[in-house]
Amino acid sequence: MPELYPGVWYALLPDWLTAYGSLPSALGALVLILIQAVSLHRLVDRFRLMDDRTWLPAVGYVLVASALPQAQYLSPPLVAVTFTLPALFKTFSCTSNHWLQPPHLMLDFG
Numbered sequence: 225m226p227e228l229y230p231g232v233w234y235a236l237l238p239d240w241l242t243a244y245g246s247l248p249s250a251l252g253a254l255v256l257i258l259i260q261a262v263s264l265h266r267l268v269d270r271f272r273l274m275d276d277r278t279w280l281p282a283v284g285y286v287l288v289a290s291a292l293p294q295a296q297y298l299s300p301p302l303v304a305v306t307f308t309l310p311a312l313f314k315t316f317s318c319t320s321n322h323w324l325q326p327p328h329l330m331l332d333f334g
Contacts, residue, residue: 233307234300241298249297256302257295261286263309271316 241248261282268274268281289295295302 231300231304234298234303237298237303246297252298253296253302256298256306257286257289260289260305260309263313267309267313267316270313 241252264285265279265282269277274281289302
């Protein structure tokens, strides 16, 4: 079976930071999870994915992520989620263009 390559961004991290069970790896994962939670909160708040402004999605993300063994230390999936959230932010910002709103589409038929 071929050896799996962890990815470009994960390979740039030093070995002492990504060692399973090390304190720097656990602290790095904690910082990444907190950054991801704040990004998730900004995403939900900016695009009004919920009716009320609340920290519930971010807190839920932290609780679920802390229960997963892959997220307790720096791992390739944890680093990948860091880049997925800005991609979602960009995707949602493309759909919020004012030319895509229904009144403009209804008036632009000919």
